[in-house]
Amino acid sequence: MIIANSRATSVAQSFPVLPAEFWQQLEIKHAAAMRDFGKLMKAFRELQNPPIKQAELAQALNITQGQVSRIESGRSAITDLTKLARWAIVIGVPFNLLWFDPPTHVTIPYTTDDDDVKIGSTTNEGDIVDRRQFLKAVTASPTLINSSDLPTTSHAVGVSDVARVHDWTENFRRMDNKWGGGHGINQAGYFLQNDVLPMLTESRMTNAVRKSLLVEAAQLFQLVGWMHYDTANQNAGRTALRNAFRLASDADDYALAAEMQAGLSHQASFLRIPDLAEDAASNAIHHARLSGLMSVRSEAAVMEANAFALQGDEKRTIRALATAEDFFCQIRSGDTPVWHRYYDQAYLNAKFGTVLRDLGDSERAEGYARASLNMTDGYERGRTFNLCLLAGVLADRGELEEALVHVNLAMQTATSIRSSRVREYLSDVGHRLARYANTPEVKEFYHNLSKKGIPTRRFA
Incomplete structure (x- = not known):
């Protein structure tokens, strides 16, 4: 796997870890909106206290001070996405600020010299090519902990091992x-x-055991990926979902492969990167169609709808939602895999509400957001998400009193949940309540947000 060189990695560690609020400053967000990496570099340097010198940044990026000056001034246009992605990693730009999808061979720097190896590639004799090399590279990534040489198993792998996983x-x-x-x-x-x-x-x-093990490993990678997303480690989460996709593909499990692409689309929409969300949703639709499973096809379609909504394309959004609903109505009892049973009516309602909200149709979004609260037990974090969704929609509709009831209930639920996504959902409601910032009730809500470590000055 190709990674940032060791020189850049070691120097980058000298930069302080910047809080999320730093990247929310106007100059930073303007540079990202303009898709101008030079302006982003300049803002990164000058907004720090004390400011970082061009020479220091040049050393970290392994370029000259003159190059930094030309890039910042716009005299040198950089179109190499690999180079831009590596520079973004060095200075710590959050993934959600990037306006391009970093090439798949670029990830958070880690210690390995392995070239990219596709799991499941075979020789003419049909043997797996260097699976150990790929897996060793995976374990060195930030997806895992305590990176070291892989131990070896001492027995043949059987059905009981797969069941344990x-x-x-x-x-x-x-x-x-x-x-x-x-x-x-x-x-x-x-x-x-x-x-x-x-x-x-x-x-x-046996081949049957191997395929079953690949499927279980893919699901564990998926779970670890979502855990990383929930701790705001988007790059590690994305890496884990991509590894899960490769394992599912190697097992010829089209439905599970579609699920991983749907997850990538979901996160891209959450991070407000609609082009990336659309690409991943398109991949999910392709694999879901091959699987023939209606629940997976429905999910892929609703992810595509979310991407279209973020692009402001109402016609394609509504068409994709209709497709998702049509597939959902064709789901038959017993057809849905165990790992996809979370995709029920409440989940679909939440996605419809989110999509319509992002499209700006709060009136239609409200009904779906209310219905999303009819959830089964065991999804406390998801209930918090849905309470925030409803509160935000109600805030958009001017229903202040009820919006505060639901968001305050979400905050009570969130006391037992450590989730960066919960914080983002609460923050989103804060933004939507900004026009009521001078009312005593909203001031109290902002005070409670502040106690949870969510800055409220951004809502002014």
């Missing part, structure tokens, strides 16, 4: 659904690295 993944999933915020991420990462990945390097298993 499944059971542990479900335990981690229940913990994550209830608590969020990366609870269990260290344990899940340790289990993935020290138990699951060594099994995947073992050649002593």
Whole structure:
């Protein structure tokens, strides 16, 4: 896998870790909106206290001070996405600020010299090519912890081993659904690295067992990816979902592969990157069609609708929502995989409400947002998301009193959930309540947000 060079990585560590508020400043957001990396570099330097000198930035990026000057002034246009992605990593630009999709071979720097290896590639004899090399590279990524050489299994892998992986993944999933915020991420990462990945390097298993193990490993990677997203580590989350997609593809599980692409689309929409969301949704639609599973096809369509809504394309948004609803109505009992049973009526209502809200249609969004609260037990974090969705829609409609009831209930629920996504949803409601900022009730809400560490000056 190609990564940022070691010189840039070591120098980058000398930069302070900047709080999220730094990247919300007007100069930063303006540069991102203008898609001008030079202006972004200049703002990054000058907004720090004390400001960073051009020479210091040049050293970190492994270029000359003159090049920094020309890039910042707009005299040198940089179109190499690999170079831009690596520079963004060095200075710590949050992924949601980037206006381009970093090339797949660029990720957060980590220690490995392995070239990119596609899991599942075969020789003429049909043997897996260097699976250990790929898996070793994976374990060195920020998706996992305690990177080290992979241990080897001491026995042939069988059905009981696959069942054990499944059971542990479900335990981690229940913990994550209830608590969020990366609870269990260290344990899940340790289990993935020290138990699951060594099994995947073992050649002593039947083809049926191997495919089952790939599917279970993909689901564990997926869960670890969502845990990373929930702790605001978008790059590691994205890497984990891509690894999950590769494993699912290697197992010829089109439905699971579609699910991973739908997850990538979901996160891109959450980060307000509609082009990337559309691309991932298109990939999800392709694999979902091959799978023939209506629940997965419905999810892929609703993810596409979200991307279209963020682009302001009402016609394509409504068409995609109609497609999602049509597929949902064709779901038959027993057809949905166990891992996709979360995709129920409440989940679909929440997505419809989100899409219509992003489209600016708060009137229609309200009904779906209300219906999304009819959830099954065990999804406390999801209930918090949906309460925030309804509160935001009601704020847009001028229903201040009821909006505050729901967002305050969400804040009570959030006391037991450590989740960066919950914080973002609460922050979004804060933005939507800004026109009422001088009312006593909203002032109290902002005070409570501040106590949770969510800056309220951004709502002024």
